[in-house]
Structures are given as C-alpha cells and as structure tokens.
Amino acid sequence: MPNTPSRLVIATRESALALWQAEHVKASLEALHPGLTVDLLGMTTEGDRRLGTTLAKIGGKGLFVKELEEALLDGRADLAVHSMKDVPVNLPPGFILAAILDREDPRDAFVSGRYADLDSLPAGGHVGTSSLRRESQLRARRPDLRISPVRGNVQTRLRKLDEGQYDALLLAAAGLKRLGLQDRIRSVIPPVESLPAVGQGALGIECRADRLDVVAALAPLVDADTTWCVHAERALSRALAGSCTVPLGGYARIENGRATLTGLVATPDGRRVARAEEAASIADTPPEVLGRAVADRLIADGALEILAAAEAAS
Secondary structure (H helix, E strand, O other): OOOOOOEEEEEEEEEEEHHHHHHHHHHHHHHHHHOOOOEEEEOHHHHHOOOOOOOOOOOOOOHOOOOHHHHHHOOOOOOOEEEEEOOOOOOOEEEEEEEEOOOOOOOOOEEEOOOOOOOOOOOOEEOOOHHHHHHHHHHHHHHEEEEEEOOHHHHHHHHHOOOOOOEEEEEEEEHHHOOHHHHEEEEEEEEOOOOOOOOOOOOEEEEEOOOOOHHHHHHHHHHHHHHHHHHHHHHHHHOOOOOOOOEEEEEEEOOOOOEEEEEEEEOOOOOOEEEEEEEEEHHHHHOHHHHHHHHHHHHHHHHEEEEEHHHHHH
C-alpha cells in the first residue's frame, strides 16, 4: 500500500458551502492520518463567474469542475471535493472518483418566510429555483405558480427571498443543513413529489488516476451504500445522456440489501413526464446494470422524445 503523503492540497470552490465541504474532508483526513497536513486551494470557477445566466444556457454544471481538474492536472492540488450532483457523469481521461462519502439528506427543501409548504402557496405565487429538474416537477404539480431562475450561492438566494423577490425557494436540503441553516427549511419535499438530482446530497472526492497514494489515504472515507447508489444514479443519467440542460432526476436507496432506483425525465414545462423504478439485490447486481435497466424502462416510455423536446426548448 502506498505511503500516506505528509501534505495534501484540496482544490475547492470558494462558496461557503464548497468551503464547508472541503473543511469537512480536511478534518476527516487529518483525524485519520496523524501527521498529515491538509491545505485548501480556493478557486473561482466559470460557473461562479457567470451568475447572470442559467446553467442550462452556459454549458451545465461541469463549469464548476473544470478549473479544479486543471489544478489536479498541473500539480497545484492533490484532490478536489465536489457535490456529486455537480460532477459530469463522464470524467475526463486520467481522473477518478476516489471516494464518495456518506450521504446527507438528498431531498429538495421548501424555503419561505410566509408559507409552510408548496400546497400553501396561493395561485400566482412566485418560486425561485436554479434547477430545471425542480422546475419541471413543480410545473407538473402546480401549473398555476410563477417560477423564475435564481442563481448565486445559498446566502445570496436567501437574501433575495428575504427581500421579497420571491415567495419561496426550492433548494437542496443537504446544503442548508451543512451550512447550519436547517431552520430556514419550512418543509422537505418527498422524492415522490420532487425526485432528487443524480448524486444529490453526496460528496465526491476526485483525484488523478495515477495518484494511488491519494486513493489509499481516502479509502477509509468511502461509504459503500452511498457509493453504490450514486454509481447507479450516474449510470442512469449516462444512459440517457443527461445533463443540467434537461430535466432529469435519479434517486437510489438501499434497504435490507436491496436497492431501489427511481428515474425521471420531463419537459421543462412539466407537461410530459416519464418515471420508472426498478429494484435489485446489491450483492448480485452491479449498480450500472440497475441504472441501465431504469433507463431502458424510461426509454420505452418515451424518454428520448421527451429529452429531445427539452433540449429543443433550452
């Protein structure tokens, strides 16, 4: 087994949530490996710089990852910590996901100063969300609402809500909880009503494939069940060529040795939605096989036509 390095550098975005995630990994690694020093390399990505446009129009969530990968490639950093929902399903050659950590709450959260939940919003209520996936499911459920994009970090979005620009926001519950903002959550939305994004709530650690010393140092942080589930979700998205330019959700959970994976694709207006679910034994079935099985069921239900319509509308 390779020796643990004496120093590691984590490449991270500089938002409060990204820094929390990097500090969490730093503390975990230093506790696991006495004598190891972990430093952070804060970076501003293209996705952070272009806050005036929706992600779907500027190239997707991969814009949050590219600069961090460049730091890994040129040796300025040894590993990068990501929200798994931001990581493209196909990594560039030479990179690997060395660890996927225990998952926080994967559900979407309803945040409002005036209303308790989605059902309490009056007709014409104004909801902010940065996610086409959330938007399409909300439009399918509440076509009477006004929905607008909201970009920026979590604190910026909450400020816009508090200023009265929106009646409510839909955000990832995991990010709010990690930032100690769980009191802002008025209600969590069950997956049957708002299916989470692929990888939502899970942290992933990326490094160069040739850094076996980094892989070995990260091994104790790996959560086996979360890893299985996230790989199944990513296989589903990969089979459907999913990106944040189309509304696509995927959520797997494990109970008593069996995994259940639910997938969804929709048009942005919520008028066409396909949903499918399959279950399998994790001992007998690779996660990629379950992901492909759910994708095949969605395709049989018209998913490719729905995705083509969504692409055309974006």
